[in-house]
Amino acid sequence: MPTLAELRPGQVGRVEALRGDPALVQRLYEIGVLEGDTVEVLGFAPLGDPVEIRVGNTRLSLRNAEAASISVQLV
Amino acid sequence: MFNALSGLRQHVGNYPGVTVEMSKGHFTHAGTDFELIDLPGTYSLAPRSPDEMVAVDLLLGRRPEEQRPRVVLSIVDASNLDRHLYLTTQLLELGVPVVVAVNMIDVAEAQGVTIDCARIAEETGLRVVPIQANRRIGFDALKDALVAASKDTAGQNGPQLPEPVEREVAALKAELNGDVPTFLARRLLLDVDGHTETWLVGKHGLRLKQQLTEARTRLAAEGCSIPGIEAKTRYAWVRSITAKAVTKPATRPVTGTDRLDRILTHRLWGTLIFLAIMFGVFQAIFVGAEPLMGLIDDGVSWLADGVKEALPSGPVRSLLADGVIGGVGGVLVFLPQIVILFGFIAVLEQCGYMARAAFLMDKLMSRCGLSGKSFIPLLSSVACAIPGIMATRVIENPRDRLATILVAPLMSCSARLPVYALLIGAFLTDGFAWWVPGVTLFGMYMIGFVAAPLVALALKRTLLKGGTPLFVMELPAYRMPTLLGVVRRMADAGWAFVRRAGTFILASMIVVWALLYFPDRDAGGRFEERVAELKESGDDAAANHLQAEWKRQSVLGRVGQALEPVFAPLGWDWRIGVAALASFPAREVIVGTLGIIYEVGEVDDDEGEESLRGAIRSEWSGDPVRGKYPVAVALSVMVFFALCCQCASTLAVIRRETRSWAWPAFTFVYMTGLAYVGGVATFQIGRIITDMFQG
Numbered sequence: 001m002p003t004l005a006e007l008r009p010g011q012v013g014r015v016e017a018l019r020g021d022p023a024l025v026q027r028l029y030e031i032g033v034l035e036g037d038t039v040e041v042l043g044f045a046p047l048g049d050p051v052e053i054r055v056g057n058t059r060l061s062l063r064n065a066e067a068a069s070i071s072v073q074l075v
Numbered sequence: 076m077f078n079a080l081s082g083l084r085q086h087v088g089n090y091p092g093v094t095v096e097m098s099k100g101h102f103t104h105a106g107t108d109f110e111l112i113d114l115p116g117t118y119s120l121a122p123r124s125p126d127e128m129v130a131v132d133l134l135l136g137r138r139p140e141e142q143r144p145r146v147v148l149s150i151v152d153a154s155n156l157d158r159h160l161y162l163t164t165q166l167l168e169l170g171v172p173v174v175v176a177v178n179m180i181d182v183a184e185a186q187g188v189t190i191d192c193a194r195i196a197e198e199t200g201l202r203v204v205p206i207q208a209n210r211r212i213g214f215d216a217l218k219d220a221l222v223a224a225s226k227d228t229a230g231q232n233g234p235q236l237p238e239p240v241e242r243e244v245a246a247l248k249a250e251l252n253g254d255v256p257t258f259l260a261r262r263l264l265l266d267v268d269g270h271t272e273t274w275l276v277g278k279h280g281l282r283l284k285q286q287l288t289e290a291r292t293r294l295a296a297e298g299c300s301i302p303g304i305e306a307k308t309r310y311a312w313v314r315s316i317t318a319k320a321v322t323k324p325a326t327r328p329v330t331g332t333d334r335l336d337r338i339l340t341h342r343l344w345g346t347l348i349f350l351a352i353m354f355g356v357f358q359a360i361f362v363g364a365e366p367l368m369g370l371i372d373d374g375v376s377w378l379a380d381g382v383k384e385a386l387p388s389g390p391v392r393s394l395l396a397d398g399v400i401g402g403v404g405g406v407l408v409f410l411p412q413i414v415i416l417f418g419f420i421a422v423l424e425q426c427g428y429m430a431r432a433a434f435l436m437d438k439l440m441s442r443c444g445l446s447g448k449s450f451i452p453l454l455s456s457v458a459c460a461i462p463g464i465m466a467t468r469v470i471e472n473p474r475d476r477l478a479t480i481l482v483a484p485l486m487s488c489s490a491r492l493p494v495y496a497l498l499i500g501a502f503l504t505d506g507f508a509w510w511v512p513g514v515t516l517f518g519m520y521m522i523g524f525v526a527a528p529l530v531a532l533a534l535k536r537t538l539l540k541g542g543t544p545l546f547v548m549e550l551p552a553y554r555m556p557t558l559l560g561v562v563r564r565m566a567d568a569g570w571a572f573v574r575r576a577g578t579f580i581l582a583s584m585i586v587v588w589a590l591l592y593f594p595d596r597d598a599g600g601r602f603e604e605r606v607a608e609l610k611e612s613g614d615d616a617a618a619n620h621l622q623a624e625w626k627r628q629s630v631l632g633r634v635g636q637a638l639e640p641v642f643a644p645l646g647w648d649w650r651i652g653v654a655a656l657a658s659f660p661a662r663e664v665i666v667g668t669l670g671i672i673y674e675v676g677e678v679d680d681d682e683g684e685e686s687l688r689g690a691i692r693s694e695w696s697g698d699p700v701r702g703k704y705p706v707a708v709a710l711s712v713m714v715f716f717a718l719c720c721q722c723a724s725t726l727a728v729i730r731r732e733t734r735s736w737a738w739p740a741f742t743f744v745y746m747t748g749l750a751y752v753g754g755v756a757t758f759q760i761g762r763i764i765t766d767m768f769q770g
Contacts, residue, residue, distance in 0.1 A: 022267035022302060023123060027547050029306030030119040032158045046342045047438035050447075050546060057154055057186075057327075059336070059550035061434040063441070066547060 002074065005051065005067035007041040013072030014038050020069030028070065032058060039072060076150055076178065076208040077113040078563060097130075104218035107225065112141065118158070120165040121262060122270040124473060134169050135256060143171070146224045148217075150176045150208075153183035153190055154552060156321060160313040161306075163201075167233030168258055172224040175203045176217050182552070187324040194320035200231050209557055234312030239297045240264070240304060243290045250286065251279065264290060265305050332427075332552040339431050340550075349435050352428070353454060356419045360412050360458035361489060367411035375404030388603050393592055394585070402584035405661050406577045409461050409724060413572050414565045416455050416462035420469070421564035423451075425556035429469060430548055437546060443528035444535030446472070446546055449479040453527060456486035457520070460725045461576075464732055465568055472544035474535070480732055481742055482531045484725045487523040487717055490663040494716045495519050497666055501688040502709040515710075522717045526749070576727035583660040583723040590631040591657060591668075597628065619674040626671055631656055645715065645751070646700055646708040646758035655715065662721035707761025714757040719750035 007013055015037050018025045033039065033055050042052040042059070050063045081100025098113040114130045122128040129138065136143025147166050151159030156177070166173050177192055196203040202220040206213035235241070248260035255263070255275070262271040264287065276284045291301050338344050379396040386392040423429045429451070437447030448470045456463030463483045470476040499512045595602055602625035609618035626632050635642075635653030642652040650672045658665040670683065673690040695701035701708050720726065726739040733739075 018303070021542070023269075023542075024545055024547065026121065026266065026302040026306075027118070027545055029302055030121070030161060031547065031549070032161065032310065034306060034310055035303075042336065043340055044342070045340070045435050045438055046346045049438045049441075050434060052336075052340055052434060052550060056157065058158060059332075059552075061430065061437070061546065061548045061550055063437070063546045065543075066545070 001071045003068045004039060004041065004053065004062070004070040004072050005064045007072065007074070009041050009043045012038055012040045012075050014075050016071045016073050018070055020066075024066055024069060031060065032056060033060075033070065038075060039070070076176075077111065078560070079208050079211055080214070081111050097133075102218070105222050107222045109221065112144070117162065119162060121266045123266070124270055126473070128270050128274070131259075131262075134166075134171070135258060145171070146221055147171050147173045148176060148221065149173055150178050153177050153180045153205075154186065154188065156183075156190065156317055157310065157313050160317070161309050164233050164309045164312060167201075167231055168261070170258075172227040173201055173231060174217070174220045174224045175199075175201050176206045176213075177203060178206055178208050180205045181207055182554075186330060187328055189322050191320040195316060198316045198319060199233075234308050236261075236308050237299050237304065239294055239299050243294060247286070247290065250283070251275065254279075263287070265301055267291070267302060330552070335553050336431075336550070339428070340434060345431070345435055349432060352423075352432075353451075356416070356451075357454060357458060359419065360416050360455060360462070364411035364415055364458075368408050371404060371407050371410070375400055375407075388601075388607060390592065390595060393603065394588065397592075398585040398588035399581070401588070402581040403577075405584055406573060406580045406724070409459060409572065410569050412459045413462040413465065414569045416458075416466060417568035418561055418565045420451070420466055421561040422556045424469070425554070425560055427551040427553045430550045433548065434550065443532045445475055445479060445528075445531055446470070446544065449475060449531075452479050453483060453486060456483040456488060457523070459488050459490070460484040460486065460722065461572065461728050462568070464725065464728045465572065467732065474539045474541050475544055477733065477738070478531045478534045478539050480729055481534060481738065481745075482527040484720050484722065484729075484742060484746060485523050485527040485530060485718065487520045488722075490661070490722070491519070491716055493663055493666050495713055497669075497684065497688065498709040498713055500684075501691050502705050515713075519713055519717050522714065522753075526718060530745075530749075571731075572728065576724055576731055579727035579730070580660070580723045587631070587657055587660050590634075591626060591629050593630055594628065595625075616674075619671075622671055623674045626653070626668075644758065645711050645754045646704060646762070647712070648698065648701065650694075651708075651712060655712075655719075655721075659721045660723040662716060662719075665716070704758070704762050704765050707758050707765055710761055711754045711758035715750045715754035717750075718746060718753045720746035 001016060002013070004013060015033060015035050017035060018028055018033070037055055040054045042054055044051050045061075048064075050061050051067050053060050053062060053067070077098060077100065081098075081102055097115065100111045100113070102109050102111065112133065114133065115126070117127065117130065120131055120134070122131050132138045133141055134144060134147065147169065149159075149163045149166050151163060160175075163173065163175055175195070177190060177195075180190060183190060190205070192203040192205045195201070202224055204213055204217045204220050206217055236244075244257065244261045244264055247264055248255065248257055251260065259271055259275075262269065263275055266272060272284075272287065276287075294301060294304070339348060379400045382396040382400060383392060386395065420429070423432065432451060433447030435447065436450040440447050440449050449467070451469070452463045452466040454463075455466055460483045463486070464480050467476045467479045467483070470479060495516055499515050503515050504512050599605065602621065606618050606622050606625070609615075609621060627636070632649075632653055635656055636649040638652055638656075639649045642648065647655070650669075654665050654668040654672055657668045666684070666687070669691065670687050673687060673694055692705075695705050695708070720743050726743060729739040729742055730736055
């Protein structure tokens with residue numbers, strides 16, 4: 001199963017699981033990245049990191065290492 | 076929003092041990108007097124740092140400075156309702172009436188989203204008021220709701236965590252003998268490695284840690300794994316309500332933010348626009364502030380001259396004119412840069428661009444252990460470290476913020492420029508290729524650009540060691556900044572600087588003034604009078620000579636001479652040493668001090684500077700060390716000034732921002748050490764190279 005960091009700009013994934021640093025996972029949950037939600041990758045910063053994503057109406061910037069803790073199912 | 080409710084009657088609440096500021100304000104409505112405390116914005120009441128803990132403690136009435144709040148006002152953003160109501164569900168557990176203000180209904184409506192506030196109120200039992208903070212719409216209804224809620228007793232329903240979770244919470248609370256309220260017992264269980272855990276495990280011992288791990292394992296086995304269970308429970312509740320109260324278009328319309336973001340975070344266009352904006356900001360602080368700074372300078376000289384004319388010669392006059400007025404001027408002169416930078420920061424933050432700037436610069440800054448949010452503070456420090464350090468407030472992570480504060484003074488600020496200009500003009504212009512002055516100046520700026528990231532990296536690997544901070548950052552929707560908000564931010568920053576840093580800067584300037592003034596007489600009488608007499612008789616050379624003699628025998632002059640062995644490895648004599656010592660409160664005074672020590676009198680125009688250059692050149696040429704290695708010595712002085720923290724204002728601002736004397740002391744010591752080592756290395760290497768060429 002790919003992680004969010006492996007998606008290309010414009011691709012949309014459904015969140016399957018969050019795992020990794022408890023503080024990071026908790027923050028993602030708090031911000032509203034929950035299992036079953038769809039996430040769109042909007043683009044990457046000039047040096048390829050971080051990544052900009054959209055969950056619902058919220059835009060987030062995550063480092064690739066952080067995006068790698070979100071495993072997704074491509075839709 | 077806070078400003079709109081409390082108007083101009085507000086002040087900053089100080090809480091010991093906290094670096095964040097919380098504003099307090101007042102308003103009266105329907106005969107009820109309200110005191111309002113503005114807590115820092117947050118996603119959740121799960122404290123991860125002492126600062127966040129203070130907000131939770133305030134809400135729980137656990138801070139000695141404040142009573143427990145009677146009402147909590149939760150402002151939620153209509154275009155991000157679910158996420159904001161998540162925080163509201165946590166507020167419901169405080170046991171205090173909660174009023175919900177749904178802000179920016181208009182923005183949501185523009186996106187085709189309608190929100191039925193009455194329905195939310197019905198479902199939750201809360202008072203829910205639609206408002207538009209920027210246009211002050213709905214404020215009366217909101218204030219009515221606050222008055223009514225302050226008389227409420229109970230009757231709010233929030234989400235209930237599953238029974239196994241609450242059972243473990245109750246067990247933990249009992250274990251702690253009622254030391255903490257249920258709210259904190261819940262945080263202890265739910266926030267893995269959070270602040271509540273660190274604090275209580277530190278207090279009650281490692282057995283608690285063991286119990287926590289066991290409780291979490293039990294819960295995971297029962298299908299309530301932490302931290303997921305909290306978010307799932309709360310969001311399920313929130314979404315069940317918004318499903319009834321919110322109608323959205325079937326497909327999400329493309330918003331202005333979508334279109335703007337496509338350009339502004341674009342790899343190429345986004346970067347170019349970012350560079351253009353940064354150039355504009357930089358140019359404005361560097362160049363735009365200049366006329367205002369010149370005006371302040373002129374005003375200060377005018378005032379000092381007035382005092383000199385009005386009072387009889389003596390220590391009092393000199394103290395007032397050179398110490399106090401000069402010191403006040405030294406504080407005020409920073410204001411234009413601070414106010415201009417904060418104007419830009421306010422605009423960039425309010426319109427939502429700040430987060431994009433951090434996004435674009437993050438990778439670059441992460442190489443030195445910082446994040447994209449450190450970029451603007453560090454860039455601003457190239458104009459002046461003081462607004463730069465104040466701008467670090469945009470960095471939430473305390474370790475990143477501290478690292479940025481500590482390295483910001485290494486960036487070559489505009490006050491270093493006169494030193495570079497003087498020495499490059501004297502020793503690296505005549506007889507050198509046309510590009511040498513420019514390259515040397517560029518090199519001096521590069522020292523800061525290289526040293527700051529290296530020191531930041533070293534700090535993050537040693538003193539400020541810790542896990543990589545989260546960079547999960549929201550990129551807010553773009554919106555127009557408000558004039559009032561921007562002006563207020565500028566005024567706050569300027570006023571905060573004058574009030575908190577002013578006294579320290581003034582005091583240090585007066586100390587150095589005294590050290591250079593006393594003793595003010597020798598066997599021949601008072602220096603000041605004799606210098607004035609010589610000047611009046613037209614013998615400027617004798618006057619300048621006597622003034623130099625005065626400074627040489629002053630306390631600071633004597634210290635400089637005693638320290639000559641310390642300066643020797645730098646290639647300096649006591650004259651340069653005294654000038655460097657005298658410029659510790661404000662590095663830009665070195666030019667004036669050198670003028671006095673090298674007997675050219677006051678240096679206040681180009682002609683004065685040219686004669687100072689000549690005087691330094693001729694003085695050095697007669698000296699065995701400086702005559703042989705003038706370039707090495709000049710470079711050693713410049714490198715020293717590039718790396719040294721010769722700025723009382725910077726130290727005062729670091730003290731203010733870190734709320735501790737330890738960090739300014741640390742900055743002073745490490746930078747002075749670095750400057751000395753750098754200066755010695757420059758001189759010694761320069762000497763070897765000179766010897767090679769001449770040998």
